[in-house]
Amino acid sequence: MPFRIIIVGGGIAGLAAAVALRSPNHEITILEQSRLGTEIGATISLQPNATRILQQTWGLNHLLDHAKGTVDCGFRVYNVEGRLVNEVALRSKTQYGADRIMWHRQDLHTYLKDAATTEERDGIPAILRTSSRIRNCDCQSGAVTLENGEVLEADLVIAADGVHSAIRTSVLEEEVKPKPTGLSAYRFMVSTKTLEEHAPDFAAKIKPAEPYTPMIMAHDCRLIMGPARNGDMYSVVGLVPDERMNEDPDSAQSWITKGDPKKMLETYKDFPIWAKEMLKQAKNIGLWQLRDLDPLHTWNRGRVILIGDAAHAMLPTQGQGASQAIEDAEALGAFFNDAEENCMRDDVPDILRRVINARHERVSLIQKFSRDAAKPATENGSSEIKMRPGEFMDYNCLYRGAREWEERQPAEQVEGSSSTLDELRLGPRESVPTPIATPSA
Numbered sequence: 001m002p003f004r005i006i007i008v009g010g011g012i013a014g015l016a017a018a019v020a021l022r023s024p025n026h027e028i029t030i031l032e033q034s035r036l037g038t039e040i041g042a043t044i045s046l047q048p049n050a051t052r053i054l055q056q057t058w059g060l061n062h063l064l065d066h067a068k069g070t071v072d073c074g075f076r077v078y079n080v081e082g083r084l085v086n087e088v089a090l091r092s093k094t095q096y097g098a099d100r101i102m103w104h105r106q107d108l109h110t111y112l113k114d115a116a117t118t119e120e121r122d123g124i125p126a127i128l129r130t131s132s133r134i135r136n137c138d139c140q141s142g143a144v145t146l147e148n149g150e151v152l153e154a155d156l157v158i159a160a161d162g163v164h165s166a167i168r169t170s171v172l173e174e175e176v177k178p179k180p181t182g183l184s185a186y187r188f189m190v191s192t193k194t195l196e197e198h199a200p201d202f203a204a205k206i207k208p209a210e211p212y213t214p215m216i217m218a219h220d221c222r223l224i225m226g227p228a229r230n231g232d233m234y235s236v237v238g239l240v241p242d243e244r245m246n247e248d249p250d251s252a253q254s255w256i257t258k259g260d261p262k263k264m265l266e267t268y269k270d271f272p273i274w275a276k277e278m279l280k281q282a283k284n285i286g287l288w289q290l291r292d293l294d295p296l297h298t299w300n301r302g303r304v305i306l307i308g309d310a311a312h313a314m315l316p317t318q319g320q321g322a323s324q325a326i327e328d329a330e331a332l333g334a335f336f337n338d339a340e341e342n343c344m345r346d347d348v349p350d351i352l353r354r355v356i357n358a359r360h361e362r363v364s365l366i367q368k369f370s371r372d373a374a375k376p377a378t379e380n381g382s383s384e385i386k387m388r389p390g391e392f393m394d395y396n397c398l399y400r401g402a403r404e405w406e407e408r409q410p411a412e413q414v415e416g417s418s419s420t421l422d423e424l425r426l427g428p429r430e431s432v433p434t435p436i437a438t439p440s441a
């Protein structure tokens with residue numbers, strides 16, 4: 001009898017979990033509410049800690065060619081007058097054993113979907129069911145009920161249903177809503193050719209096909225940019241405090257929300273002329289109010305575990321959201337595949353406890369770092385930029401997988417409310433520093 005796994009959500013966390021758990025004994029079904037294919041045009045960067053897992057642990061050796069990723073060579077920080085004030089070269093492969101790679105989100109998503117469902121890899125291919133929205137979940141029995149009333153049962157249920165997770169309420173037995181962080185993000189893509197033709201000063205200054213992450217930092221607004229699809233496309237993320245963005249933050253709850261080009265330009269009116277030249281080329285702008293979670297006291301109940309944004313949504317200021325989801329998936333693979341030979345239904349809660357013990361403290365700290373990296377880039381009235389893009393890189397990127405991490409942790413550290421976690425748990429919303437974020441895209 002194969003071990004049955006249901007994954008709720010076919011985003012990066014859900015697909016990565018399917019890749020990690022593929023085995024001759026695991027029957028995996030991914031239930032995704034959407035029809036997929038609606039991913040907004042935007043880039044996402046995976047940090048060396050995640051790239052290492054994809055390439056070295058899961059053997060996705062064609063990742064760079066097939067998914068058209070771009071290896072990032074460094075951060076270039078400009079001040080609001082347009083002067084280059086800091087350049088941080090990234091030597092990730094030498095320092096961390098793997099690259100920081102920038103992707104078009106659709107390309108990375110499609111690549112992971114193929115790796116999970118192809119017949120050509122070892123293990124039973126995962127079955128992806130789209131237009132399958134989960135209504136609720138019985139954590140003890142592992143039964144999930146779809147919107148159409150169909151009930152499916154599994155030995156293990158992985159809730160990868162994103163920041164607004166419905167299953168989180170079943171796991172925690174209370175509703176924990178993600179908090180507005182005071183920041184919103186504009187996102188759009190534009191072809192490099194368009195920039196060269198219609199924003200020549202920007203193209204001459206930034207050289208959009210070059211594999212770098214330029215950032216322009218004002219006191220409380222930022223533009224973070226980078227190439228995608230081998231330099232054919234250019235991606236821009238604009239971080240802005242809610243109160244400065246001239247749009248209604250409450251309407252900006254999903255990627256589908258459209259940003260207004262005029263209001264965006266108004267927000268960035270103090271930015272260099274060459275940067276505004278580039279902003280004027282934006283056609284299809286997404287707008288997203290950034291929300292995150294305080295560390296949850298657990299991610300597990302019965303046979304259900306929360307992973308990815310459902311468990312630990314964080315600000316994108318370090319580009320670690322998807323990378324942490326991939327680390328979660330690696331941990332599931334490490335501990336369930338360990339037990340694979342004779343994994344029984346009854347073993348699930350113990351294995352999940354092991355997964356959480358190896359993951360919870362690290363991710364909670366990275367959630368905190370992501371808030372720290374959102375502090376104002378300058379002192380009020382000064383143009384000196386305090387933000388250091390590489391500040392947390394060592395902690396984030398020197399990770400070598402869940403088993404190695406487990407060996408360093410005291411057992412059961414995360415159960416209950418440890419003092420470490422209490423220290424990590426952040427205060428109420430008012431105590432979050434005035435928002436301004438850093439790199440990621």
Ligand SMILES: Cc1cc2nc3c(=O)[nH]c(=O)nc-3n(C[C@H](O)[C@H](O)[C@H](O)COP(=O)(O)OP(=O)(O)OC[C@H]3O[C@@H](n4cnc5c(N)ncnc54)[C@H](O)[C@@H]3O)c2cc1C
Pocket residue numbers: 008009010011012013014031032033034043044045046047132133134135160161162163165166185187237288290307308309310314316318319320321322323324325440441
């Ligand atoms: C502006 C911005 C920039 C970012 N940049 C980066 C970056 O550069 N690098 C990085 O690592 N991270 C970045 N992140 C974070 C990253 O996008 C997320 O952490 C990551 O996508 C989370 O993946 P996920 O699979 O957990 O959630 P999601 O991507 O939200 O996927 C959840 C999936 O579950 C499905 N779903 C939801 N409810 C149900 C249901 N009831 N039934 C069935 N299906 C359901 C949804 O349709 C969706 O497909 C950024 C985030 C933002 C907002």
